[in-house]
Amino acid sequence: MEHPPTKGSIVCVGTGMTLGAHITPICRSHIEQADVVFCSAHPIIEMWLKEMNGDVRTLQGLYAEGKDRRITYREMVATMLAEVRLGKKVVAAFYGHPGVFAWAPHKVIEEAKADGYCAQMLPGISAEDCLYADLGIDPGRVGSQNFETSQFMFYQRNIDPSAYLILWQIAIAGDRSIARFHTGAAYRELLIEMLSEYYPLDHQVALYECPTLAIDEARIEWIALKDFAQTEVSLITTMLIPPSKKLRKNSAILARLAELDKIHLQNLQTEEK
Amino acid sequence: MTAIQLLEKMGASANADKNAISDSDKQRISALTNDSPHFHAPITHGHGEGENEDQDDDEDEDDSGR
Numbered sequence: 048m049e050h051p052p053t054k055g056s057i058v059c060v061g062t063g064m065t066l067g068a069h070i071t072p073i074c075r076s077h078i079e080q081a082d083v084v085f086c087s088a089h090p091i092i093e094m095w096l097k098e099m100n101g102d103v104r105t106l107q108g109l110y111a112e113g114k115d116r117r118i119t120y121r122e123m124v125a126t127m128l129a130e131v132r133l134g135k136k137v138v139a140a141f142y143g144h145p146g147v148f149a150w151a152p153h154k155v156i157e158e159a160k161a162d163g164y165c166a167q168m169l170p171g172i173s174a175e176d177c178l179y180a181d182l183g184i185d186p187g188r189v190g191s192q193n194f195e196t197s198q199f200m201f202y203q204r205n206i207d208p209s210a211y212l213i214l215w216q217i218a219i220a221g222d223r224s225i226a227r228f229h230t231g232a233a234y235r236e237l238l239i240e241m242l243s244e245y246y247p248l249d250h251q252v253a254l255y256e257c258p259t260l261a262i263d264e265a266r267i268e269w270i271a272l273k274d275f276a277q278t279e280v281s282l283i284t285t286m287l288i289p290p291s292k293k294l295r296k297n298s299a300i301l302a303r304l305a306e307l308d309k310i311h312l313q314n315l316q317t318e319e320k
Numbered sequence: 321m322t323a324i325q326l327l328e329k330m331g332a333s334a335n336a337d338k339n340a341i342s343d344s345d346k347q348r349i350s351a352l353t354n355d356s357p358h359f360h361a362p363i364t365h366g367h368g369e370g371e372n373e374d375q376d377d378d379e380d381e382d383d384s385g386r
Contacts, residue, residue: 261331
């Protein structure tokens with residue numbers, strides 16, 4: 048641009064998952080100091096944000112059953128950018144982490160930067176973070192794979208059943224329209240069929256929901272994979288699939304590493320002399 | 321203290337005891353929950369994160385499943 052704008056900015060922040068428990072001091076500070084706060088979060092979180100800032104506007108109204116969510120997300124970006132272009136200090140507050148399984152926050156930052164505005168993202172506590180804590184899972188133990196469920200179904204992916212598998216947005220599994228708020232048992236049966244290539248049907252999987260309010264409990268429901276289609280799920284339900292196989296050693300690489308270790312040891316001994 | 325402030329305090333306090341909430345506070349919190357419109361959680365879509373429209377279209381052509 049010939050004349051980069053000096054005013055107007057956007058910061059995408061995360062509210063965390065549970066009201067009051069997860070928001071970081073820096074995210075809260077940005078919310079309090081913003082000219083306008085856009086919000087995509089649970090309505091009670093939205094009420095909470097209104098106690099921090101006098102101009103909180105929801106983006107939730109852009110959703111509609113039957114409306115392609117890609118249109119919704121682009122409208123979110125356009126709505127936020129319009130205020131940035133008016134020279135305002137804009138904050139966009141998204142539930143959880145603004146950059147995890149969220150298209151609009153990344154896009155609005157990309158477009159704002161391209162137009163010469165200050166734009167940044169600040170992390171929040173995500174559902175994944177809460178899942179690790181509530182289910183006692185360490186993703187570093189055997190590794191962890193994360194997929195948006197529909198994307199997992201649409202594309203040919205390689206699953207490692209010796210690592211954890213986490214599937215997000217399972218309530219809309221297989222939604223090709225990107226416009227539904229729920230698919231159904233038949234779609235989930237197809238998902239079970241896909242997963243059964245890697246896991247036995249009686250393999251125990253966890254359905255997880257992080258509570259929005261501190262007075263509520265997390266949903267942690269262990270079921271057999273085969274029962275998933277008949278189990279109630281919501282838009283915030285996540286599936287954790289523990290490993291079904293043990294880690295297998297890579298003997299060829301381990302042998303080569305042993306050779307490298309031998310050379311390393313010899314070099315050390317030479318240096319000592 | 322508003323019901324939201326109460327929830328915030330409970331969320332942020334290590335000493336919060338949800339079993340110690342008074343009946344009137346329970347009612348105020350319940351009213352908040354009941355009055356809340358539906359929450360549409362998905363903020364990403366099945367194509368994959370960060371794709372632009374052109375890439376979406378390209379993938380549609382490449383992927384007979386869509």
